[in-house]
Amino acid sequence: MKVVDHLRNAGEKTLFTLEILPPLKGENINNLFGNIDPLMEFKPPFIDVTYHREEYVYKKKESGLLEKSATRKRPGTVGICAAIQNRYKVDTVPHIICGGFSKEETENALIDLHFLGIDNVLALQGDAIKTEAKFVPDPNGHHYASDLLDQIVKMNKGYYLDDELQNVSPTNFCIGVAGYPEKHFSAPNLKNDLKYLKMKVDMGAEYVVTQMFFDNKKYFDFVEKCREAGINVPIIPGIKPITAKGQITALPKVFHIDLPEELADEVEKCKDNASVKEVGIEWCIQQSKELIQFGVPTLHFYSMGKSDPIYRIAKELF
Numbered sequence: 001m002k003v004v005d006h007l008r009n010a011g012e013k014t015l016f017t018l019e020i021l022p023p024l025k026g027e028n029i030n031n032l033f034g035n036i037d038p039l040m041e042f043k044p045p046f047i048d049v050t051y052h053r054e055e056y057v058y059k060k061k062e063s064g065l066l067e068k069s070a071t072r073k074r075p076g077t078v079g080i081c082a083a084i085q086n087r088y089k090v091d092t093v094p095h096i097i098c099g100g101f102s103k104e105e106t107e108n109a110l111i112d113l114h115f116l117g118i119d120n121v122l123a124l125q126g127d128a129i130k131t132e133a134k135f136v137p138d139p140n141g142h143h144y145a146s147d148l149l150d151q152i153v154k155m156n157k158g159y160y161l162d163d164e165l166q167n168v169s170p171t172n173f174c175i176g177v178a179g180y181p182e183k184h185f186s187a188p189n190l191k192n193d194l195k196y197l198k199m200k201v202d203m204g205a206e207y208v209v210t211q212m213f214f215d216n217k218k219y220f221d222f223v224e225k226c227r228e229a230g231i232n233v234p235i236i237p238g239i240k241p242i243t244a245k246g247q248i249t250a251l252p253k254v255f256h257i258d259l260p261e262e263l264a265d266e267v268e269k270c271k272d273n274a275s276v277k278e279v280g281i282e283w284c285i286q287q288s289k290e291l292i293q294f295g296v297p298t299l300h301f302y303s304m305g306k307s308d309p310i311y312r313i314a315k316e317l318f
């Protein structure tokens, strides 16, 4: 079933949903299931699975020289989506990225998903390779999420790259896109960023999932500005509890977001990560309660491979 149908069917009720990361290459999928199993108590109607492009690693050869090779540290997004649908009978939303994919490879990946009965995708530009200063598209691929979206929308209408194909069957993807309450780091300002978000929605994106935020006001202002800009699709808030002291400097650096003074001060006062986790969980519960009151369609938790804090938060709310 499509994400937007789940949201519509829930009516006024706020749902519980989550995003997971594929395990590191070589790890057993049962570790992942062990994290998801307890969360099924809160009946998530869909689970997002992130996509991780290759990274460059350097290995020392016998000669002492370094050899550069590309490796994908967290492969398996499509397999995990299928495994989750199979095991839990829950819909999955694979993230599809521009980076590292030619249009042909994207088309083939979408065909796989379609054949697997996966009806949802989140269309993204994708992160730059860690050792590259900026995002570089594949020479035969897409630059912006809107370009990727265009390809998926066309496939939904039965247009494949090869226009001479006979007996084509359209795909049927519900497409979500990303939104940034504190603006995308490369956008000159929020208004400009919203121009492109509106473009994605006008092209066929049916909902928006936000970057994580720790100050609900940022989300409320963002929703207001989106509505003023004519973006009228559901805007799903993405949230995450802080669980370690290092995150108060790492999260702003990686995700280009601010942490409220009160939260950062409380975390700084903590003597160990066990107490940081308690502060983070309590903050996330308060954030969630206010978001539910605001009437958000779902609370979308960034689990980042750890279910225990999410379980404790959900237990308080659902």
Ligand SMILES: Cc1cc2nc3c(=O)[nH]c(=O)nc-3n(C[C@H](O)[C@H](O)[C@H](O)COP(=O)(O)OP(=O)(O)OC[C@H]3O[C@@H](n4cnc5c(N)ncnc54)[C@H](O)[C@@H]3O)c2cc1C
Residues within 6 Å of the ligand: 049, 050, 051, 052, 053, 095, 097, 123, 124, 125, 126, 127, 128, 143, 144, 145, 146, 178, 179, 184, 185, 186, 187, 188, 192, 193, 194, 196, 197, 209, 210, 211, 212, 238
């Ligand atoms: C909910 C969520 C999930 C994510 N999941 C993943 C994941 O699984 N894997 C991963 O690698 N990364 C993921 N990311 C990170 C994301 O890919 C990066 O933040 C990336 O830099 C931007 O992606 P986007 O889809 O928002 O890009 P875009 O929509 O392409 O926007 C990128 C920038 O370009 C501007 N822009 C957009 N369209 C145009 C245009 N046509 N012309 C000119 N400028 C334009 C925008 O304003 C913005 O500043 C996720 C982010 C979010 C919020």
